[in-house]
Amino acid sequence: MVLQKRLDYGFNGYQVPATPRATRSARRRGSFRKKVEDNQMFAFDLLATVAGKLLLEGEKSPDSVNTSNGKEQCVIAEDHVKNEGHAEDKPLKIEPCDQGNSEKLVIGNGKNETESFASKVEVGSSGFREFNDRKLENETKRQIKVEPIKTGRAILNTGAGMFGSEDQVVWDGKPSVLVSSNSSAEVPACRDNIPCGSFPLCRGDVKVVSRDDDDNSSGCTQPSTSTKSFRPLPRIGDRRIRKLLASRYWKVTPKLKEDGFSNVDGEVKPIYRNKRNCYKRQRSQRNYPFKKRKLLYCSSVSNSEGGNGNERISDSPQMGINGDASGSGLKLHGGIGTSASVAGQHTSFQSRDSHVKLRIKSFRVPELFIEIPETATVGSLKRTVMEAVTAILGGGLRVGVLLRGKKVRDDSKTLQQTGISQDDQMDALGFTLEPNPSQAPQALCPGDNPFLLPYDTPQPLISVTDSKALVSVPAMSVEALAVVPVHRKSKRSEIVQRRIRRPFSVSEVEALVQAVEKLGTGRWRDVKLRAFDNAKHRTYVDLKDKWKTLVHTARISPQQRRGEPVPQELLDRVLTAHAYWSQQQAKQQLKHQSETCLLL
DNA sequence: GTTAGGG
């Protein structure tokens, strides 16, 4: 089996708006966090490996966006968004990212690459019947389909799913813009085979809805828009934000004036309907240490229903992008390369060294809810959507394999043994996205979901009813339902995204230094208020931390410093101020001590 | 909620 990773969706590169934190209580459960991250990494890895990011080179969509260096862009297309209060009746589109390094993943033994049969796989999702939710029972299913690449037939149906009334989003009267990616966007697994010419790689039917017109718009199966009159949002301070963050859902609290050092866009936060999925986000770098992977793999114990579809992958914790999976029978090869020539080729699978080539055409990004102030920039909208998409992809997913609609649970069998490599079986091969068993829900309980939207019913974030989205394959129509991030109700669900790293600019450093010079090193809240009041993403803890690193930076040799160089003059001031205020602090302490002594 | 410090 040879799979090539062609696209880097640029999860590393987009800017994430200041990330809401969980409630304190949630944060106190930080002990869960690591584990969950691991689990989600695992899921992501699965997705990346099987569902979304691996593909064969070869066919190429005329609509795909290639940069000169062969990389692709991954941005929310700007032309469909207007920086106005009204949203255009146009979908957002998601495109491959030009930050990608076009690295290639090859899974297989590396031999006989040309002796392959390429097929494309569609991965969809289904209703979550496994989770015993009545509501979910009614969900229509999405399916996956595998078909030979050589046919070149577009199998994507980009029709958007239907919204149930339960899909309403909260509208609290504030003139924010709610952008709802209607049900799903096709995330390109590769850049070809785009059935809908207007949307090069994938499309999300994004609409802007308000509370008032939810009922109308939410049922639309086409990109639809309804606009409301928008008014500027009142400025809301950090404390307000904090409270909001602790509330059941996230809200955007834009500032109308952006000055100071807050040269960032207005705060934009995606609203998720599912807490579990929502707060996890990919680390800025996806290359987790293998050590960490190991942990997560260990924790990925299959449950009964889940089957063992993940074992194969679980078996290779040592397997890195460029590493060998000794003992697993799988091998990953990194590097740039192309197998375009093999796409569509087909040779006997009976031969001993035959490879099975699979192309996963795309998988769907489910319904998203995004709330964004009208004062936000297009750029922030892009980032927000990207974040939302990423959060979903980073959710607890794993991959299941279906053959003729039947789950292949025995991971130890070879493709040959299971018949997957049989020529005539290729059509029957499917993949499913399923909840990661390690995060399997105990039960669905609304009360246990602090981030659930008010009057929201527990339901999977991703399982949007959408039967038209993908071509259905009867043989798999029942079992092949991909079960995507589900509404898990474990406490671990309240995981928060890690904020994106935002290096301090020189001007920020300048401001920080100046404020500390004036206020000292023990009054970070005052420093924040004084110099960073408008920089919403800089908390006083951030400032304190930055000062800490500044002091450290100033003490090390210039050669050891990294990042944007801070002018030596500033560093000198850092040391001076630090020394001064340290001294002051010591004096204060002495004074305090002597006073205490006197009193005694 | 802040501050301080380790991770």
Add this chain to the structure above:
DNA sequence: CCCTAAC
């Protein structure tokens, strides 16, 4: 940047 302890 995160997490906690301590206040």
